[in-house]
Amino acid sequence: MTSVQQRPIGVFDSGVGGLTNVRALMERLPNENIVYFGDTARVPYGVKSRHTIETYTEQIVSFLLEHDVKALVIACNTIAAVAGQKVRQLAGGMPVLDVITAGSEAALSTTHNNHIGIIATSTTVNSNAYARAIHSQNPQARVLSQACPLLVPLVEEGWLDHEVTRLTVREYLKPLLAEDIDTLVLGCTHFPLLKPLLKEEAPHIALVDSAITTAEATAQALARMGLENPNHSGADYRFYVSDIPLRFQTIGERFLGRSLDQLEMVSLG
Known part of the structure; x- marks a missing residue:
């Protein structure tokens, strides 16, 4: 050693x-x-x-x-x-x-239809970093990003299975699910705590936990x-x-x- x-x-x-x-x-x-x-x-x-x-x-x-x-x-x-x-x-x-490099690579190896959703803070979404990282390896991939600014304070409050959090998640997921994503990247360090709720709201979507x-x-x-x-x-x-x-x-x-x-x-x- x-x-x-x-x-x-x-x-x-x-x-x-x-x-x-x-x-x-x-x-x-x-x-x-x-x-x-x-x-x-x-x-x-x-x-x-x-x-x-x-x-x-x-x-x-x-x-x-x-x-x-x-x-x-x-x-x-x-x-x-x-x-x-x-x-x-x-x-x-x-x-x-x-987290961005690892999450992007995992998303590409997970998706079957090349429709990948990203949920993150407004800053991360505006940086376009996930989309750039994904497109650098697969220009054909469709990347749909959704800023979720309300989720960070809800997680910090400990409202992981609260009805307010559930309704907020449902609203944020709507535009992504409408685009037929099959993979969702949790592009914020707070979001892994919401995995049980996300699985309930979108049971057919594969979740990519950037921490893992x-x-x-x-x-x-x-x-x-x-x-x-x-x-x-x-x-x-x-x-x-x-x-x-x-x-x-x-x-x-x-x-x-x-x-x-x-x-x-x-x-x-």
Whole structure:
């Protein structure tokens, strides 16, 4: 075993939602140590300029590199869409995985009729990043994107099976289902928590969970580069945020699916 193999995976997001990616990584790669950073003091990123997002991203990546990570996972759709190239420049030769690339590849391998729906935040939809990623591999694919801004606060409120959430999901899905999609990409870190409800509302649609597909892509990248941690003595998880809002613990544990230990606040920039 080398010291490189024992280094942690760095995962980052503009806020708390990226913990769904951490959860998927814990399940897929139980031996891997993880360092997570959520920029809770400066969320949301979606309303900020490209320059500001790139500046914040550079600060986060520098912080994670100080923790001697061996791979980086961009768990934020906005960062992946706007500053993914910047992250790869800063990372040098280490693996960099992101939710948009992994989600797009999974959608293409899942669809049978090449009609793919995307549900995401307004910023991610407006960036057209999923459509570009999908069309770069299959120009014939039909990509239908739907911004779902109301779903993020409903998930954070914990209304995962509430009638208000159900009706909201139903309205957002209508235009996508009218276009005969057979695959739906959950293009926001909050949306995996809505999978049971989405399956009830659209039982014949295949759901692509970007958190799960990104975890799988990470596993493949580590294996390809001989970076897997063979240590079975128990993984170490550390969580850093730039602010701890009043409800952070409750929301974070809902996303992570377990207690949120080793949480620390740090200031960047």
